[in-house]
Amino acid sequence: MARVGVFVCWCGSNIAKTVDVVKVAEAAGKLPSVAYSTDYKYMCSEPGQNLIKQAIEEHKLDRIVVASCSPRLHEPTFRRCISEAGLNPFMLEMANIREHCSWVHDDKEVASEKALDLIAMSVAKAVKNEALFSQEIPLTKKALVIGGGVAGIQVALDIADAGYKVTLVEKTPSIGGRMAQYDKTFPTLDCAACILTPKMVDAASHPNIEIMTYAEVEKVSGFVGNFEVTIRKKARSVDMKKCTGCGVCYEKCPKKLPSEFDCGLGQRKAIYVPFPQAVPNVPVIDRENCRYFADGGKCGVCAKICPSQAVDYTLEDEMITDKYGAIVAATGFQPWDPTPYTNLGYGRYPDVITSLQFERLFNASGPTEGKLVRPSDHKPPKNVVFISCIGSRDDEHGYPYCSKVCCMYNAKHALLLKEKVHDAQAYVFYMDIRANGKGYEEFVRRTIEKYGAIYLRGRVSRVFQDGEKLIVRGVDTLAGKPVEIEADMVVLAAAMEAQPDAKDLARMLGISTDEYNWFSEAHPKLKPVEVLTAGIYLAGACQYPKDIPDAVAQASGAAAKVVGLFAKESLQSEPTVAEVNEDTCVDCQLCKEVCPYTAIDTKTLTDRAGNPIRTVSCVNEGLCHGCGTCVAACRSSSIQLRGFKDNQILSEIDALAFAE
């Protein structure tokens, strides 16, 4: 028979005032399996804890019930206490006779009765307690950062600076991300390239950072400290080691295509670097559009002309598998395509463009080399209408959320317009001006007051071409009247939306997304960079629209989390996790279905000769958080949560049901 010790705390008068602790302790002594029971003024005090330790020794107690305050307060204290006396810490149960009893009831008799019941339940549960042990989980101190935009670069640099290895994976041929496309940044009007390029170079030259561009994550398995990741390095067709970045190949390449980097406003070749400051400065062949690949090896100009014989058409996709201790997702966003706004003429009139296209038009390295001209006739525009909330805050065409940055870049564009074309006039149609960052509101005021941008609160109903002009019809809700503007150019502040493959990556990582496919954080307030899967963190706009300062701040936050994780020697698994009874599991996979952490896998049982017998569920202890949702789902009780097994909880129910 188990030997349970019951220790009833007075908590000074906090408990003793409404619970007859002496009588309760005496009655508890008669509960089945109780070998010793006593009361004391302050169980959590040093003499109180010594009393427990002595009783364990003297009465050969193997399980302890402390009836005192909430376990949420002192469970760690008493676990430590009994483990110092040689018991497994999980042999402790606490009966909460303070918060749940003495503090909420007045009648001493009633409260004493309840206290005894709570103790009886704890005793019954304690009898079924088992010694639990945490396991040491090895830790690979190397991080994987997915996405080479400003957030990803920042994460990589911070982790690398702390002395840990980082692999930075970027889908496109160069790191830099969206920020590389921008001209200037609000509200300081720093040149984006001037602040980003050094970081790109730092990352490229950092001894702890390995950059893989033109590469994608293919497969992720494992768990915190022990992820195994397969990365597909797409065939670049140019030998990274041989290429000097001279650029002759793309000068001579005969095939011209619209440039993604310039949002289709400029052109690139079939062999290309996306932009001049690209890191690495090594071209890549777009095999789908390359004549050599399309015509069965007929062209081959680039290979012939390359002075260092770096062009190699035979290169193939390469799969690299490595172990990582932590993963940071920094995959960013994509600008929303405003085509659904048919009334605004996007795609129909060449001078109706998106904000990102506008950005490229006055970028010195852009298709016009920084000259702001209309795409249609290459004349500088005079009247430019900026329209906010294109696809944001709009359930009907786009998304209900606010994209957060558009108000600010609209202000930036309106201001820069005036700087580039002195006699130009900016009109901004807006719903609300959301300028809630450091220096943001001042910046907007400056645009309006110093640069004369005309802000019109209202929506645009229609844009149509009239000769060379674009007629913008809208409403000024503040003036309460319709407005019509003869514009030379219309710029649509398109929403930010999740990357098209965000859901796939989420699935691969086993993390969740919200209804718009943004990655879900573990807690909106308290765990904004964590996700529910341990060892995976978020940085930047892959979580939700963010501007550069926010993205960088979160990146450093994510890096700090990774560094904190890597600072440990090894990881300790939580002992209170689920376990599968392989004898009775029938592999219906309901547990797997309900697990919030993808902690349950299917494994094949084999006989001694290694032949498969059948499949069952198995718990990855590194991923399991111990919620027990799987346990309640399992029909054959084949999965159990240590510390909260069915028989433990049933014992509590029975102890109460049959309490005398």
Next chain:
Amino acid sequence: MEAKVIAKSDIGAWMKGLADKCDVIAPVKDGDVSAFKKIEDFGTLSIDLPTPTVKGLREQFTPETETLFEYKLTGQQAELTSDTAAQKDRLIFGVRACDAAALKYTDAVNANCEPKDALYFAKRKQTTLVGVCCTTPAWSCFCTEIGDFLANPIMMDLYLTDIGDKYYAEALTPKGETLIGASQFQAATDADKQAAESAKQKVIAALPSPIDHAEKGKDFDWDDPMFTKLAEKCLACGACTFLCPTCHCFDIQECAQGSKGSRYRCWDTCQFEKFTLMGHGHNPRPSKNERTRQRVFHKFKYSPERYGILGCVGCGRCITACPVNIDIQRVVHKLEADK
């Protein structure tokens, strides 16, 4: 022994008279099925004789759940608290010849061990059995193939045969003689006796002829391929064995409820996978093959060898109850043909 007659209309009054001295139990309709129940109201006597009771007499002598002892825990101390209350004498009315015959078998099983099953024999001793000859056997009945107890009943005290508006009542034991001493019984005429005889013969004629199963069972083939076929379709439920009047296997379980608890026994069956599962994980009857064979062999081969009696009385309950139409009569015939 003596025989009398009793008018059907007097049965209620007779039973009412008996009820002063003992519990009177008889088959009554309970929803879709018929079951033995204690009769409380002798006015609107709703005894159901044509439908066989869904269960035989097994539960009357070894209840589905039976407490063996009780205990109480105080701290580290345990104390036995059982007191077995004395049971009232009982009379069971409307017993079929097959069900009574089954008691010969269960008596043998329960006596064939030391100590003898006291709980069982206490109940046997306290029970008087009044049988009734069947008039409309079920489609699955084959008792006549097993023995002649329909004509020459055993293990009961009184045997009633329906002869129109009255029963011909044969006392088979001194207890039976006492019973027919009651005022409701009248002397039987020769015509009554003949009517009873022809009523019995009429039923027997509709049932199969006798077969010496005990003899034939000796040569059953342990490896008969039929068991693979049966095992394929058997669902491994316990309907057959739980309704069988001769099945007697039980499990012993513990019921712990807070500081109190009890040990009880409850029906178990060789058809359940766990029945023969041992503590260390080995199961000598690991598949339905072995388990379907066990049921048939136990009744038709092992029992005659061990007790000299067949473990089947041909009541046909397992046949009607089987959800997949496993028909033990057919199975045995096939085994006998296969040998």
Next chain:
Amino acid sequence: MENELRQKAKELLESGQVKQVIGYEDGSTAFKSTPCFASSPEDADRLVWNPTCVNNLAVYLPSAVKQGKVAVAVKPCDGRSVVELIKEHQINRDDVVTMVVPCPGVLNPDALADIDPKTIKNIEWKGDGISVTTDSGEISIPREKAFLDKCLSCTLTDPAVTNIKLGDSPERSPLKDKDAAIAEYEKMSVDERRVFWAKEFTKCIRCYACRQACPACYCKECFVDKNGQVWALKSTDPEANWFFHMTRAMHLAGRCIGCGECERSCPMGIPLTLIGRTLEKDVEEMFGSGAGQDPDALPILGSFDLTKDPDPCPE
């Protein structure tokens, strides 16, 4: 129809496409058929298809597929069980060939109450109902009396996992509302229902025929069979019986396709389908989907709908 079934079974067995065909064959009496496991083309000649083919053969699939690919004769209702088994990873879609038989309804044993069972020679579908051949001639039984309740309200079409469709689906319009029995039952007050079930469950002898006949009860070890006192006593205490049946019902929530095998197998006549159907109706109303429809659907109690699920504190 029977010939078509045998022919198809033969083809599948001859060509080696399947290891065995599970169907029905004549039972030990003319009003019962029994499951048939045909593993050779000759065996296929024993297959029958008539109103006595009541069993839901899907119950055999999880163990049968271990020997190799299986073809199984399913009524449209039983086909729903196959869907569930695939959905719950008990069989692979590729390991089973479903032969969907056209079903006008299967025999309600009560239909034969007035006929001496020993005189019955044959039962077949005829007209709207069935025709029973006896020693003393042929008796026609109309549809409303001939078939099980579930058949009278059946509107099922071919299951989502149909491989081979035999014959043409019979033209039927339901005679009864599926939930007529529930409507009748629900006339009882809540407390009357408590008393009703207490009485019904007291009958239970724990033979587990309900569970064993149920294709959805494929657990290797049922919760009630756990060693020691984990969930319920093995005894037939009314309370323990109640717990067993209530838990079994909850385990079937969203998974019960209403084949009625539990009730048919129960030797004690407990109206178990009433429980199943009541719960299934709730599931359909609350979560908008039911059992046995889509093999790719998520399990109903293993998924949720953030916004549409009923909430204890609706906004």
Next chain:
Amino acid sequence: MSEEQVITKEPETAGAPKEWEPKIIGFLCNWCTYAGADLAGSSRLKYPANMRVVRVPCSGRVDPQFVLKAFERGFDGVLVSGCHPGDCHYAKGNYYARRRHMLLQKFLEHMGIEPERFHFDWISAAEGQKFAEVVEEFTGQVKKAGPFKGVGK
């Protein structure tokens, strides 16, 4: 039974019979409702003492079988409570709990257990007040429903 043993029971001789008090069991998730109950305690809010609490990590851990077991054992009322939608410490456990227990409540009613005897709710760690109110209200509701007559007869 000695005098000390019976602290839980008023001696029969003490005048008028005690008013019937329902026996209630509550399954509370550790992170929200249990913490809410703690807060009710530290705020010294008063509520009826009928309910005894079983602490579980998540409302998702509450197997409907625990509720059935409680009714099998004759409890007069059962409360299950966890984190509000969106607040689950384990992200999704409460959504599964919601499906299971909303269905269970309906099922219980079908099978003869008054819906008043089973309550499923969301109570956060910050809702000490709500916890006290829910317990008070539920206790009253169960009291009104009267002693549970049990599932066996």
